[in-house]
Amino acid sequence: MHSCLSIEEILNAIFSELEGHVYYTTWIPRPSRILRRHPDTLRTLASLARTCRAFKNPALDILWREIPDLAVLIEHILPTDLLSYDEAMSHLSFSSAPREDQWASLDPYVQRIRAIGVVTLPTERARRVTLDLQTVLQPLEAHLRSRTAKEGILIPRLERVIYHPSWDHEIYFHLLLHSNLLELELPTVTFSVCVDSRGISAYSEIDEVATFSV
Numbered sequence: 001m002h003s004c005l006s007i008e009e010i011l012n013a014i015f016s017e018l019e020g021h022v023y024y025t026t027w028i029p030r031p032s033r034i035l036r037r038h039p040d041t042l043r044t045l046a047s048l049a050r051t052c053r054a055f056k057n058p059a060l061d062i063l064w065r066e067i068p069d070l071a072v073l074i075e076h077i078l079p080t081d082l083l084s085y086d087e088a089m090s091h092l093s094f095s096s097a098p099r100e101d102q103w104a105s106l107d108p109y110v111q112r113i114r115a116i117g118v119v120t121l122p123t124e125r126a127r128r129v130t131l132d133l134q135t136v137l138q139p140l141e142a143h144l145r146s147r148t149a150k151e152g153i154l155i156p157r158l159e160r161v162i163y164h165p166s167w168d169h170e171i172y173f174h175l176l177l178h179s180n181l182l183e184l185e186l187p188t189v190t191f192s193v194c195v196d197s198r199g200i201s202a203y204s205e206i207d208e209v210a211t212f213s214v
Contacts, residue, residue: 011058018044019062036118037066064112069164070175071129074136077106093132103143110144113155116176117162117185128166137171144175153178161185 004010020038042063049059067073071092075083079102084095131137144154154175161176162185177184 006054008058011055012061015045015048015058015062036068060109061112064109065114067113067116068118069116069128070140071131073106073109074131077109078102090129091132092129092136094135097135097139103139106143107147110155111157114157115160116158117164128164130166133169133171137169141171141174153180159183
């Protein structure tokens with residue numbers, strides 16, 4: 001391997017070029033919107049993180065800087081034999097409580113997170129995974145509080161949140177909203193009259209987002 005690839009700043013610049021997103025366009029004349037990260041981006045960064053020690057941290061920094069929800073942490077980092085998934089309700093809980101060292105395995109990934117949330121379209125009816133309050137969310141909050149250096153900031157590098165309606169318990173406010181947040185997006189749905197090829201008018205859903213910058 002060339003010596004320049006041992007310099008983390010160079011690897012960060014190279015791996016950042018791998019970033020790709022899925023976009024959403026409508027018949028309304030306006031710029032395309034980013035929906036989520038492209039699956040190929042995630043697969044490539046995960047592969048690079050496993051390639052060698054030099055690539056590991058730069059690839060993980062980019063892979064984990066933007067996640068769709070907290071369920072990703074639980075599903076991908078903690079041992080699968082602890083997880084209990086109700087497919088009918090898309091509900092994730094623990095069949096047994098994680099040990100402290102297992103909770104600690106989340107820490108390197110939590111430190112990398114800069115953004116949480118993805119835009120959900122009106123046409124997307126798939127149910128989001130919900131986390132069990134007593135077995136997952138409350139212990140997660142307690143663990144992050146035990147690790148935080150600054151009161152009230154549980155995910156220290158978090159800058160941007162796209163809030164999802166399913167995050168309706170106050171514990172999500174504690175986890176995701178803090179004084180260092182730079183941008184908060186609240187997705188909404190509006191309606192517009194459209195006319196089809198037969199001349200019939202109907203209401204069409206249009207996804208919108210209210211963005212608040214601090």
